[in-house]
Amino acid sequence: MTRTLLTGNGAAAWGARLAGVDYVPAFPITPQTEIIETLARWIEHGEMPGRTVTLESEHSMITAAGAAAASGVRVFTATSSQGLLYAMEMIYTVAGWRAPFVMVNVSRGLASPITLEPDHNDIMAARDSGFLQIHCASCQEVLDSVLIGYRLAEDHRVRLPVIINLDGFYLSFTREPVEIPDAQAVAGFLPPYEPESTRFCASAPVSQAVTVLGGSPYSYFRYESHLAALNALTVYDEAAEAFSAACGRQHAAVEGYRCDDADIVFVMLGSFASKAREAVDRLRDAGQAIGLVRPRLLRPFPAAHLQRLLAGKQGAAVIDQNLSMGMGGVLHSELSSALYGTPGAPSVLLSFIGGLGGRDITPEEFYEIAAVTRQAVKDGVTPPPRLLYSRDEDREIRKLQAIAHAERNELESGNE
Amino acid sequence: MNESRFKRMKDLPSTHLLGTGTPMCSGCGGLEALHQIYDILGSNTVFVNAAGCMTLLAVYPFTPFRGSWLYTAMASAPAGAQGIRDALDILIEQQRLAAAEDLQVVVLTGDGAAYGMGLSSTSGAMERDLDFIYICYDNEGYGNTGQQFSGATPHAARTATSTGPHGFAGYKKDLFSIWAAHKPAYLATVIGAEPLDLARKIEKAKQLKGPRMIIALAPCPTGWDYAPRDSADIGKLAVTTGVWPLKEYIDGQVVHTRIPKQRQPVEAYLERQGRFAHLFEPRRDEQLLQELQDSVDSYWADIDS
Ligand SMILES: Cc1ncc(C[n+]2csc(CCOP(=O)(O)OP(=O)(O)O)c2C)c(N)n1
Ligand code: SF4
Numbered sequence: 203m204t205r206t207l208l209t210g211n212g213a214a215a216w217g218a219r220l221a222g223v224d225y226v227p228a229f230p231i232t233p234q235t236e237i238i239e240t241l242a243r244w245i246e247h248g249e250m251p252g253r254t255v256t257l258e259s260e261h262s263m264i265t266a267a268g269a270a271a272a273s274g275v276r277v278f279t280a281t282s283s284q285g286l287l288y289a290m291e292m293i294y295t296v297a298g299w300r301a302p303f304v305m306v307n308v309s310r311g312l313a314s315p316i317t318l319e320p321d322h323n324d325i326m327a328a329r330d331s332g333f334l335q336i337h338c339a340s341c342q343e344v345l346d347s348v349l350i351g352y353r354l355a356e357d358h359r360v361r362l363p364v365i366i367n368l369d370g371f372y373l374s375f376t377r378e379p380v381e382i383p384d385a386q387a388v389a390g391f392l393p394p395y396e397p398e399s400t401r402f403c404a405s406a407p408v409s410q411a412v413t414v415l416g417g418s419p420y421s422y423f424r425y426e427s428h429l430a431a432l433n434a435l436t437v438y439d440e441a442a443e444a445f446s447a448a449c450g451r452q453h454a455a456v457e458g459y460r461c462d463d464a465d466i467v468f469v470m471l472g473s474f475a476s477k478a479r480e481a482v483d484r485l486r487d488a489g490q491a492i493g494l495v496r497p498r499l500l501r502p503f504p505a506a507h508l509q510r511l512l513a514g515k516q517g518a519a520v521i522d523q524n525l526s527m528g529m530g531g532v533l534h535s536e537l538s539s540a541l542y543g544t545p546g547a548p549s550v551l552l553s554f555i556g557g558l559g560g561r562d563i564t565p566e567e568f569y570e571i572a573a574v575t576r577q578a579v580k581d582g583v584t585p586p587p588r589l590l591y592s593r594d595e596d597r598e599i600r601k602l603q604a605i606a607h608a609e610r611n612e613l614e615s616g617n618e
Numbered sequence: 619m620n621e622s623r624f625k626r627m628k629d630l631p632s633t634h635l636l637g638t639g640t641p642m643c644s645g646c647g648g649l650e651a652l653h654q655i656y657d658i659l660g661s662n663t664v665f666v667n668a669a670g671c672m673t674l675l676a677v678y679p680f681t682p683f684r685g686s687w688l689y690t691a692m693a694s695a696p697a698g699a700q701g702i703r704d705a706l707d708i709l710i711e712q713q714r715l716a717a718a719e720d721l722q723v724v725v726l727t728g729d730g731a732a733y734g735m736g737l738s739s740t741s742g743a744m745e746r747d748l749d750f751i752y753i754c755y756d757n758e759g760y761g762n763t764g765q766q767f768s769g770a771t772p773h774a775a776r777t778a779t780s781t782g783p784h785g786f787a788g789y790k791k792d793l794f795s796i797w798a799a800h801k802p803a804y805l806a807t808v809i810g811a812e813p814l815d816l817a818r819k820i821e822k823a824k825q826l827k828g829p830r831m832i833i834a835l836a837p838c839p840t841g842w843d844y845a846p847r848d849s850a851d852i853g854k855l856a857v858t859t860g861v862w863p864l865k866e867y868i869d870g871q872v873v874h875t876r877i878p879k880q881r882q883p884v885e886a887y888l889e890r891q892g893r894f895a896h897l898f899e900p901r902r903d904e905q906l907l908q909e910l911q912d913s914v915d916s917y918w919a920d921i922d923s
């Protein structure tokens with residue numbers, strides 16, 4: 203098999219192409235647009251079958267995606283950031299339809315202030331929707347995860363839509379060597395979509411997504427979705443194993459890197475975890491027993507995998523690339539609840555916020571995080587959450603503000 | 619329209635397809651129109667619904683429809699129709715579905731969705747020449763939430779959010795013209811109180827392809843404040859006073875299908891409805907009544923000439 207240089211966006215498009223998607227409802231948004239442009243080009247030039255339609259908003263795009271999946275075709279779509287939020291009513295709605303399809307979200311920070319660069323607040327907003335979530339750290343993973351995503355979504359024990367998440371710029375626009383699996387291997391792994399009763403046709407009329415009256419039927423359907431999402435834990439492990447047999451690559455629900463003999467670990471999602479990985483290697487060189495835990499699956503939450511990987515560790519530092527205002531890092535609080543009271547759980551679980559709006563996390567910051575974590579282990583006291591920001595950055599912002607003030611003062615005095 | 623198979627009232631379907639026992643109010647003009655429309659469209663349909671009164675037609679685990687149904691959200695039923703239409707086309711093209719299994723995709727929304735929140739998705743669907751039928755039952759307000767004013771509320775009507783002495787200060791939006799500007803395959807206004815006119819138009823729409831848009835004025839006893847038994851009369855008055863022009867747009871032409879010869883005064887329509895009671899009590903609001911009459915007259919002055 204040969205490797206091709208692909209951006210994360212290109213890899214996502216290849217995943218959809220290899221999955222043989224029938225239908226691609228689309229709407230442009232940076233940094234996702236390359237995905238739908240690529241698919242539109244392939245379809246228009248006859249390089250792949252399928253049909254694409256540009257809707258007038260992401261709200262409509264997700265409605266069309268869910269409705270088509272509920273009609274029995276294989277659907278792919280993609281969005282990012284403001285688009286995901288604009289679609290949010292339908293994100294929840296189509297998950298409730300149990301319409302299986304795959305959507306790629308290219309993570310980008312949310313307004314305000316408006317930015318193009320990545321963090322995870324967009325995808326975290328979809329956390330409780332019923333969509334399953336797989337977070338990627340490389341372009342290869344993006345392609346492979348799209349394929350795994352369809353197997354997961356369409357499994358009759360699951361029947362829920364899946365979001366494949368990749369970070370804007372860091373993956374979306376970065377070229378990496380990617381192995382494009384051959385069609386035969388994919389066909390063995392991913393059978394055609396069998397919609398069963400999830401479809402509309404003349405001879406078997408159905409009513410989908412009808413009103414319920416009262417909390418009892420409402421709870422029934424909500425619980426059904428939750429239980430299906432929990433089933434996805436087992437189905438994911440099966441799918442990952444089948445994928446590894448078909449294509450030769452492992453994509454565990456949670457990736458542990460140099461964890462076995464580590465006494466402290468970093469916990470991170472997405473492509474910024476590659477920076478943590480690099481820091482782990484440097485700290486290992488310096489003789490430290492440290493590792494990295496990277497959940498790929500965020501929904502369903504792989505609690506058992508995490509408990510296993512973290513059992514016996516002295517401490518863990520969760521670095522969240524998101525910020526729940528007035529609370530802190532989402533992954534930190536989720537991991538805390540998964541570990542609380544479990545045997546062998548690390549006694550200290552530290553929280554750091556970093557990488558917002560694409561802000562870098564430097565090697566020195568990782569070393570400092572490791573040092574602070576070791577100190578916390580020693581003291582037996584968890585320090586308060588830390589917002590990563592350097593004195594230099596603060597000085598730079600103040601400088602910009604001072605310049606702006608000076609310019610304004612000058613303008614105003616000139617006007618008099 | 620002489621090609622229609624509906625020449626007289628007795629040509630109309632005598633058996634009714636839509637089940638009874640729905641939670642709609644008695645005398646619901648929207649349901650009256652839907653009954654007649656469904657009899658003609660038949661059960662090889664999938665209704666794509668937006669939030670509104672009609673959302674309560676299908677309540678788990680029951681439905682009055684013999685065909686299919688998908689509830690979407692308030693803003694995006696036309697996009698739901700797009701997804702289903704495209705999926706059916708794909709399945710038929712790939713021979714995964716027999717052509718006989720095909721369905722007519724029908725959007726069903728209130729005026730609040732059609733005139734306001736869903737206007738963008740409707741515009742998009744027409745722009746893409748989507749092959750679907752859109753039925754807007756226009757009860758001139760957000761009925762399901764208690765009849766607040768919407769973009770379809772007529773001038774001077776009292777609603778839950780226009781309770782002042784002069785009623786609603788705004789004017790009913792001309793959705794017909796907005797939709798016509800998209801040059802859809804077909805566009806018509808109908809009302810349940812004129813079943814023959816309605817049947818001919820739905821029959822015509824059914825035979826065409828592309829966006830086929832129907833606006834049904836839906837007298838609403840609950841929101842308009844009158845006794846349910848008066849619905850048919852009020853519907854007829856809407857036509858005979860000229861308040862609700864029955865017309866269609868096809869091949870770039872607007873044709874009035876029923877031009878009231880001797881238009882009754884608008885008052886005859888207004889005085890039957892509690893939402894206009896402040897125009898008559900405690901004293902007649904001559905100025906506002908004249909304004910309402912003038913606006914109807916000026917509409918027809920253009921048509922008559
Ligand atoms: C996004 C959103 N906002 C508000 C609502 C609340 N809501 C439900 S039905 C409705 C009124 C819809 O009015 P219309 O389309 O005229 O239908 P009607 O209720 O009159 O049948 C509203 C505002 C909603 N369901 N969704
Ligand atoms: S409120 Fe009006 S439109 Fe809604 S069900 Fe009742 S009568 Fe019909």
Ligand SMILES: [Mg+2]
Nearest residue numbers: 728729759761
């Ligand atoms: Mg209404």
